[in-house]
Amino acid sequence: MLEVRSLVKRFGPVLALDNLSFRVEKGEVFGMLGTNGAGKTTTMKILSCLLKPTSGQALVDGLEVTREQLEVKRRIGYLPETPNLFEKLTGREFMAMMGTLRGMDPGLLENRTAEYIRILEFGDFLDYEIGTYSKGMRQRVAFASSVLHEPPILILDEPTSGLDPRYSKMVKAWIRDYAAKGNTILMSTHVTEIADSLCDRVAIIHRGRVAGLDTPSGLKKGLGAGTLEDAFVKLVEGG
Amino acid sequence: MASPVFEIYFTDTMTGYRNTLNRLNKNRLYSVWSLMVMVAAFGAVVGLISFISRSPEIEEFPLNLNDVLFLFFLVFMGKSLLDTYHYLVERPASVFLLVQPFGSSRIVLGKVLSIAVFNLALLAFGLGTMTAMTFLHPSLYFVMPPDIVLDLILLSMMATLVGFTYAVLSGLGSWPRKLIAGAAFSPVMSLIYVVMGQMRLGGWTLTWTLGTLLVLALIGIPISAHFLLESWNTMTTSRSQLHRLRRGNGKSRTVRLVESRLGKTVATVYDSEIRTLMRKREGIGNAITLAGLLVFAIYFYNEFRNFLGFPGFLLDIIPVLVVGLALYLSVVSLGLVPALGAFSHDGKGAWVYRIVPVRESEIVKGKTLAVLLMLPFVIACVAVPIPLVSGLGWVAILFSVMGGMTMFLASTGLGIWYGARNPNFDESTGNAPDIMTMYTFMLLTLFLSAFLLLPPLLLAFSDKVLGFMMLLLALDISALILWLGMGGAAKGLSRLEISQ
Numbered sequence: 001m002l003e004v005r006s007l008v009k010r011f012g013p014v015l016a017l018d019n020l021s022f023r024v025e026k027g028e029v030f031g032m033l034g035t036n037g038a039g040k041t042t043t044m045k046i047l048s049c050l051l052k053p054t055s056g057q058a059l060v061d062g063l064e065v066t067r068e069q070l071e072v073k074r075r076i077g078y079l080p081e082t083p084n085l086f087e088k089l090t091g092r093e094f095m096a097m098m099g100t101l102r103g104m105d106p107g108l109l110e111n112r113t114a115e116y117i118r119i120l121e122f123g124d125f126l127d128y129e130i131g132t133y134s135k136g137m138r139q140r141v142a143f144a145s146s147v148l149h150e151p152p153i154l155i156l157d158e159p160t161s162g163l164d165p166r167y168s169k170m171v172k173a174w175i176r177d178y179a180a181k182g183n184t185i186l187m188s189t190h191v192t193e194i195a196d197s198l199c200d201r202v203a204i205i206h207r208g209r210v211a212g213l214d215t216p217s218g219l220k221k222g223l224g225a226g227t228l229e230d231a232f233v234k235l236v237e238g239g
Numbered sequence: 240m241a242s243p244v245f246e247i248y249f250t251d252t253m254t255g256y257r258n259t260l261n262r263l264n265k266n267r268l269y270s271v272w273s274l275m276v277m278v279a280a281f282g283a284v285v286g287l288i289s290f291i292s293r294s295p296e297i298e299e300f301p302l303n304l305n306d307v308l309f310l311f312f313l314v315f316m317g318k319s320l321l322d323t324y325h326y327l328v329e330r331p332a333s334v335f336l337l338v339q340p341f342g343s344s345r346i347v348l349g350k351v352l353s354i355a356v357f358n359l360a361l362l363a364f365g366l367g368t369m370t371a372m373t374f375l376h377p378s379l380y381f382v383m384p385p386d387i388v389l390d391l392i393l394l395s396m397m398a399t400l401v402g403f404t405y406a407v408l409s410g411l412g413s414w415p416r417k418l419i420a421g422a423a424f425s426p427v428m429s430l431i432y433v434v435m436g437q438m439r440l441g442g443w444t445l446t447w448t449l450g451t452l453l454v455l456a457l458i459g460i461p462i463s464a465h466f467l468l469e470s471w472n473t474m475t476t477s478r479s480q481l482h483r484l485r486r487g488n489g490k491s492r493t494v495r496l497v498e499s500r501l502g503k504t505v506a507t508v509y510d511s512e513i514r515t516l517m518r519k520r521e522g523i524g525n526a527i528t529l530a531g532l533l534v535f536a537i538y539f540y541n542e543f544r545n546f547l548g549f550p551g552f553l554l555d556i557i558p559v560l561v562v563g564l565a566l567y568l569s570v571v572s573l574g575l576v577p578a579l580g581a582f583s584h585d586g587k588g589a590w591v592y593r594i595v596p597v598r599e600s601e602i603v604k605g606k607t608l609a610v611l612l613m614l615p616f617v618i619a620c621v622a623v624p625i626p627l628v629s630g631l632g633w634v635a636i637l638f639s640v641m642g643g644m645t646m647f648l649a650s651t652g653l654g655i656w657y658g659a660r661n662p663n664f665d666e667s668t669g670n671a672p673d674i675m676t677m678y679t680f681m682l683l684t685l686f687l688s689a690f691l692l693l694p695p696l697l698l699a700f701s702d703k704v705l706g707f708m709m710l711l712l713a714l715d716i717s718a719l720i721l722w723l724g725m726g727g728a729a730k731g732l733s734r735l736e737i738s739q
Binding site for chain 1: 595
């Protein structure tokens with residue numbers, strides 16, 4: 001469903017991804033854990049057609065991301081790490097724009113918008129300019145805009161970042177339900193508890209490589225660690 | 240511990256230096272070209288001041304030295320105002336200065352110092368260029384009297400202080416507060432105008448008076464320090480600007496028209512652009528620009544039309560020159576500059592258009608249409624009324640309309656092409672195209688306009704029909720430039736990588 005093969009990405013002299021390879025199966029919630037600058041966001045941006053790899057392959061639903069961009073974009077929803085949106089549009093206008101650009105039928109778009117207003121409790125705020133939103137509100141609008149068209153593959157970069165515990169719990173429950181319907185989710189997080197409780201498998205990324213990949217319990221068992229956090233630290237500090 | 244004032248100044252200088260270095264390292268050829276443009280521009284300005292200061296023998300010349308010096312002051316004031324606004328008042332990162340254990344006056348002093356030194360460096364660059372020109376050819380021998388050099392230095396420092404203060408005051412929470420504070424500081428600005436415009440002081444008297452006014456302008460520092468925090472909070476905090484907007488379900492007539500002709504995708508991008516531009520109050524800015532151009536053109540025409548110092552043939556073409564100048568300025572400000580910034584103004588939100596399954600050409604079409612929306616206003620407010628008040632006939636008005644369209648299409652094509660390939664996502668610069676890019680493309684627009692419009696204009700003097708046929712051809716070529724520019728923009732956009 002999602003696959004990266006020997007992916008390399010260089011930014012000038014900096015090697016961000018160093019022969020990174022993994023595969024995410026259909027219906028799986030796959031987590032990427034890593035230190036800052038490990039290469040998680042770069043990988044996600046390559047899979048979302050925002051960056052081009054220096055070498056290697058990135059496949060979405062069997063499609064090569066550098067060759068079939070439009071088809072890839074039709075199949076995915078992407079939530080960036082920082083919710084930079086169009087500040088001068090209202091949340092409702094932004095969601096309508098995203099839905100229309102994704103070719104959604106106006107009736108369906110309206111229904112889905114109403115549904116996410118209810119789920120994420122937007123209330124009247126959706127009719128204010130995005131520039132006036134708090135960080136959490138922006139994150140909720142960005143999240144809703146990324147999933148509005150209900151794509152088969154979701155790429156979520158820190159989906160609970162900036163959310164208070166209540167909304168964070170809501171989003172986690174939504175992700176679980178969405179994957180249970182047979183959709184594929186690739187997400188990154190810094191929070192090991194979220195990866196432990198939510199992900200079917202976890203890849204620990206370190207210096208642009210996969211340092212460890214297994215189920216959360218498999219990783220803990222394999223490294224003799226009590227928690228995923230301990231397992232992560234052992235792997236990262238071990239080099 | 241180093242003084243906070245010098246620490247702020249040092250940091251700003253380092254940042255400016257590194258930004259310039261990065262820009263220069265990107266493209267060596269561009270750097271050489273930029274240097275040539277800068278030398279020409281500053282040399283010309285300072286040369287003009289020098290020429291007017293040495294030419295009292297030209298009787299009744301409509302511009303005198305004080306006019307030029309006052310223009311110099313206004314330009315530097317505008318630059319300082321924008322710099323303060325972008326680099327301090329609306330910059331979220333200013334929080335790291337405001338939370339430090341020292342008063343706001345230190346921040347103000349540090350920032351004023353940074354802007355003043357940069358302004359003085361620009362002035363020194365202009366004077367240096369003028370001096371260097373004297374070695375090239377004897378006819379380029381300009382000598383700037385020492386009192387005028389001092390006037391320029393004093394004016395650039397005053398412009399920094401006045402621009403800085405107005406930038407801070409413009410960020411206050413409500414319009415009444417902005418107006419009251421602006422009015423309270425206005426005596427400084429009024430005195431500068433009175434001394435230079437009404438009393439027409441000159442020589443060393445002017446220099447001494449400007450020195451005294453500079454001391455008076457220093458009051459801007461405590462005023463700015465007092466209001467800085469409020470201003471910064473207003474411009475960067477969300478709640479104070481909170482206003483609810485009507486539900487935007489209704490589509491405007493132009494959006495419906497675009498949708499019916501070019502499809503839903505182009506219409507959606509166009510709609511989003513228009514809403515963004517209107518809410519950024521670009522509409523008000525554009526209206527002010529057009530009104531200003533109209534007033535400027537009429538003033539310019541009235542001042543110069545009876546000046547006997549010009550040779551006869553020049554007197555005959557003054558109305559044409561005024562129309563050309565007004566059209567050029569309106570095309571640059573309402574076509575070229577918005578087109579150059581069409582992709583930059585999305586800032587860090589640029590990922591949005593890269594993630595949706597839409598062809599880049601559709602996005603470019605939507606954005607270009609939003610820029611072209613200003614074309615009818617340029618026609619209605621500049622291309623028709625200015626030849627009318629200049630006493631030109633209907634043939635000239637038709638020529639002006641078609642010429643304006645030609646210039647607008649060609650410059651939009653240039654701007655959209657370059658803007659998509661080199662967007663500026665640096666929020667610290669307000670996502671605006673850098674000054675050298677602007678100068679370069681303003682010059683390119685000038686050359687291109689001359690290339691497209693001079694042949695039909697010259698031909699029209701002898702044969703109107705042939706002149707118009709050629710103008711039609713020029714209009715076609717400008718449409719081709721726009722089409723090619725849009726194609727190039729789409730290609731550039733498809734190669735754009737969003738790494739931040």
